[in-house]
Amino acid sequence: MAISFFGKKKEETSSSVNQVVMVPVAAIVPNRFQPRKVFNTDHIGELASTIEQHGLLQPIVLREYEDQKFEIIAGERRFRAIQTLKWAELPAIVQKMDDHETASMALIENLQREELTAVEEADAYQNLMKLNGFTQASLAEKMGKSQSFVANKLRLLKLSQPVQEAIMNHEISERHGRSLLKLDEFNQQMVLHQILAEQLTVKDTEALVASIINPEPAVEEEVADVEEEPATIEESTETPKKAGKKKAPKKEMTTADTKVAVNTIKKSIELIEQSGIPVSAVEDDQKDVYRITIEIPKK
Structure with a gap:
């Protein structure tokens, strides 16, 4: 498994690099930089059923971070499914990687699967930028994306935590989330409650956000109905800037x-x-x- 993404040459040429070995399940830990935050238990159960019937067709990829202790680089969903099956060992490919390479590879592996939610994807991009010192432009180039695509994903991380969680749990769409970016944290959460309670569409949400940002004046018609008093000679000679309707009296509560x-x-x-x-x-x-x-x- 070459890490050409980071400029590392394909140096793994020995026959042992991709050798599949049996590793105790108890000796394996999840990757600390796993971008996926939500694992659907139903999907994990379906995967476990498939593995039980047909075996693990694709070994998970690990690295040995301590003697006989392994960290997942790729394949955490498969690992979780195997845990439910109570296997003592599982087939794996063990790679030699340092912490930096392991974290970056885990992020890349998950991004390439395109199964992450928009918020998880944005979080992965942000972590890759921090780990590798990338700018948005350089990351976009490495990932084969446009800079605007990456920038728009990263903006989702400005949403309040409840809104981000709603996107990760598939309760609202990414477009719902984008429409809430114009609001402060309090109003984001209030509108989120209304979206969930009333099953608002994206169009409905955008209209609701617009009404919060630009509420209609409450007494505009009353101002228009106020009659002008007859102008005096002095007033009639004023410039248009000074002449005009008198303000309506302030409405009492x-x-x-x-x-x-x-x-x-x-x-x-x-x-x-x-x-x-x-x-x-x-x-x-x-x-x-x-x-x-x-x-x-x-x-």
């Missing part, structure tokens, strides 16, 4: 306005509950104020 605000808070609480987060709210309708105490557990 009414009981109806405060009730709308309270109902908005209640709707937000409902959305949080529908997303599966336990939340408690106590309302205290006092003489001069509405008081709502909201409690959300940290864990």
Whole structure:
């Protein structure tokens, strides 16, 4: 297995390089730089069933980081499936690699399989840049991608953690996530709850985000209906910049306005509950104020 990606020459020419050996399952640990964060248990079960019926057709790739202790370079899904089958040993190819090469190779191997979510892919790109001192442009060239492709993936890492997790769990799409990048962390999570509760499409989400960023003025029509007072001689000679309609008097807050605000808070609480987060709210309708105490557990 040549690591030409890092400029290393194909020096593994001995017949022992790709030799398959049996390695104790208990002596194997996952790769610390594994980009895949979510492993679907159903898919692992299906893979285990296939391996049980047909055997392991493709050995996993390991490196010996200590005497008789091995770290996975490629094949963690196969390793997890074999663990469920309770095998004592598994067939593997043992490569000689240092920490840097092992981490980079694990990232590359997973990226080439194209099974990662958009967030996991972005995280892999970021780790490759750190490990190898790549810029976005140089990484894009090495990966055969455009710089804009890599840059757009990396932007997903700016999303709040709950939104990133929703993408990794396939609860929302990458396009949903991109539309939320315009919002701060609080509004991202509020919109996320609404997407999940109401099954919003990407188009619906984009419209909702736009309404949060640019809310419509509440009293615009009232301003247009205010009549001008007759102009005096002095006023009639003013330039167009100074002449114009008088401002409408500031709207006074009414009981109806405060009730709308309270109902908005209640709707937000409902959305949080529908997303599966336990939340408690106590309302205290006092003489001069509405008081709502909201409690959300940290864990």
